[in-house]
Amino acid sequence: MPDVEQLSQNFENVQRRIMQACEKANRPVESVQLLAVSKTKPIDAVNAIAKLGQTDFGENYLQESLQKITERPDLTWHFIGPIQSNKTKSIAENFAWVHSIDRLKIAERLSRQRPKELPPLHVLLEVNIDNEASKSGFHPDEAQDICEKVLALPNLELRGLMAIPQATDNVEKQHHAFAQMHQLLEHLQKKFPNAQLDTLSMGMSGDLEAAIAEGATIVRIGTDIFGARNYS
Numbered sequence: 287m288p289d290v291e292q293l294s295q296n297f298e299n300v301q302r303r304i305m306q307a308c309e310k311a312n313r314p315v316e317s318v319q320l321l322a323v324s325k326t327k328p329i330d331a332v333n334a335i336a337k338l339g340q341t342d343f344g345e346n347y348l349q350e351s352l353q354k355i356t357e358r359p360d361l362t363w364h365f366i367g368p369i370q371s372n373k374t375k376s377i378a379e380n381f382a383w384v385h386s387i388d389r390l391k392i393a394e395r396l397s398r399q400r401p402k403e404l405p406p407l408h409v410l411l412e413v414n415i416d417n418e419a420s421k422s423g424f425h426p427d428e429a430q431d432i433c434e435k436v437l438a439l440p441n442l443e444l445r446g447l448m449a450i451p452q453a454t455d456n457v458e459k460q461h462h463a464f465a466q467m468h469q470l471l472e473h474l475q476k477k478f479p480n481a482q483l484d485t486l487s488m489g490m491s492g493d494l495e496a497a498i499a500e501g502a503t504i505v506r507i508g509t510d511i512f513g514a515r516n517y518s
């Protein structure tokens with residue numbers, strides 16, 4: 287059983303950090319949404335955090351997430367992990383959001399496989415902002431072209447961008463990557479003024495303050511809510 291006392295303390299701490307970062311950045315606290323990343327954590331831990339008012343949860347691994355979604359279909363589930371083609375159908379059927387669109391083919395499949403009775407799937411383009419060879423995501427230069435193509439897909443609602451910058455303790459470097467993401471989103475908003483491109487998913491346990499200072503609208507927090515993971 288999870289330590290509910292500890293979880294609620296963690297949750298309060300994260301909420302306080304978000305509030306303070308918003309204050310410092312002169313942003314309303316409602317402009318930043320907390321996504322609780324529950325990957326590898328049991329449904330009991332999800333239930334404990336949901337009880338505190340949290341509605342949105344992020345998952346990376348399809349198999350374990352489907353069990354949790356079956357138990358809590360009332361919550362809003364975001365898929366944030368790497369996507370293999372053979373997983374798109376199940377993702378299209380079970381999630382409200384997908385943050386990790388890193389190939390056009392994945393977006394096309396999700397659109398085709400989104401059940402007609404569900405609202406459009408909210409999606410974000412993952413950007414490889416540090417241009418790391420090991421990382422998935424579009425190169426920033428590709429973003430406009432991909433954006434145009436994804437906007438044309440019928441059953442998806444493209445909402446913006448997501449990034450996982452290189453982990454670093456260097457606060458200046460954190461700000462730099464997030465600021466580049468903000469600029470890229472602004473560029474796309476100008477190019478596609480009729481699209482609802484209002485979302486920047488960036489910032490994790492170690493860098494949520496920098497992300498909020500640079501305009502994050504969703505921060506994805508795992509460790510600092512649920513504790514360290516046994517596997518990643």
Ligand SMILES: *Cc1c(COP(=O)(O)O)cnc(C)c1O
Binds near residue numbers: 367510
């Ligand atoms: C695991 C994960 C997170 C949460 O990271 P923490 O450092 O544990 O807060 C956020 N985003 C993605 C894409 C992840 O895979």
